[in-house]
Amino acid sequence: MMSEAIALYRKPLKGVEKMSNECKKERHAKRSKSDMVNLIQNVDQKDDLKYNRRAFLKTAVGASMALGLSTVPFSVRAMMGLSEPDHERVEIAKLADLPEGDSVTFYYPTENDPALLIHTVNGDLVAYNSACTHLMCPVFYEKEEDVLLCPCHKGYFDVNNGHPVAGPPQRELPLIEIEVENGTVYAVGRQFRHG
Amino acid sequence: MGKKICWAVIFITIxxxxxxxxxxxxxTLGREYSIVPIYSGxxxxxxxxxxxxxxxxxKLEYSESHDE
Structure with a gap:
């Protein structure tokens, strides 16, 4: 009698057993057939925990700190004294070989720094490094318009001071300091910011 | 300092x-090495x-949510 009662107690009712099986298989399933579960189907809890207001502000703080710290290597480089060394005096060309409105290419201060000595139509002598300050394309002297042109992206520089006048370049061309002695033009130095 | 001010300050720093x-x-590209440390500072x-x-x-954010 007692053992029958225990067996009856342990044996689940028919309906209850079915319900518990439904719970295991469907109630927690991603694609449930239950309408009550589907009410919140569009809510992804993981995304809610990951992409929220607090996370946004934390990311903003991280971005601010990353931006600020990214300037440190530049500062270290500047303080380590990797500045412009003293330059040699280098012969560029004979003035007689350079008529007005003409230009000649030379390299200063190293073989990797192309430069342009220009005898302008006004009779002035100017020299600049000829790598465009936009994307390093070579710059040419346009005699007709008396202007320096970078043909890659139509960047124009004023031939008198090397400053950009049109197009994408934002910085001036580095100025090569020149000296004329006994009809010969010499490069003696370089200035990055001038005018 | 309130939470909104904190937000504003953080975005100003950005x-x-x-x-x-x-x-x-x-x-740096203009070789103006004397002013680089100022900007960096x-x-x-x-x-x-x-x-x-x-x-x-x-501190403000999490203490408020804790009170709730």
Whole structure:
């Protein structure tokens, strides 16, 4: 009698057993057939925990700190004294070989720094490094318009001071300091910011 | 300092740091080595401001939610 009662107690009712099986298989399933579960189907809890207001502000703080710290290597480089060394005096060309409105290419201060000595139509002598300050394309002297042109992206520089006048370049061309002695033009130095 | 002010301060630090990065790169490319550390210094100050403002915001934010 007692053992029958225990067996009856342990044996689940028919309906209850079915319900518990439904719970295991469907109630927690991603694609449930239950309408009550589907009410919140569009809510992804993981995304809610990951992409929220607090996370946004934390990311903003991280971005601010990353931006600020990214300037440190530049500062270290500047303080380590990797500045412009003293330059040699280098012969560029004979003035007689350079008529007005003409230009000649030379390299200063190293073989990797192309430069342009220009005898302008006004009779002035100017020299600049000829790598465009936009994307390093070579710059040419346009005699007709008396202007320096970078043909890659139509960047124009004023031939008198090397400053950009049109197009994408934002910085001036580095100025090569020149000296004329006994009809010969010499490069003696370089200035990055001038005018 | 309220939470909204913390948000504002953090976004101001982002704006200032963006400008400082731009100016630092321009100064480096222009070989103006004397002013690079100045821009960099301003950036570092902004980093500290952002960090301590974040700590302040965190304190306010999480203490309020705890009370709820």
């Amino acid at each position: 704006a200032v740091n963006v400008v400082m990065v731009q100016w630092t790169v321009e100064a 301003i950036s570092i100050v902004m980093v500290f401001i952002a960090f301590f403002t974040y700590l302040q915001w965190k």
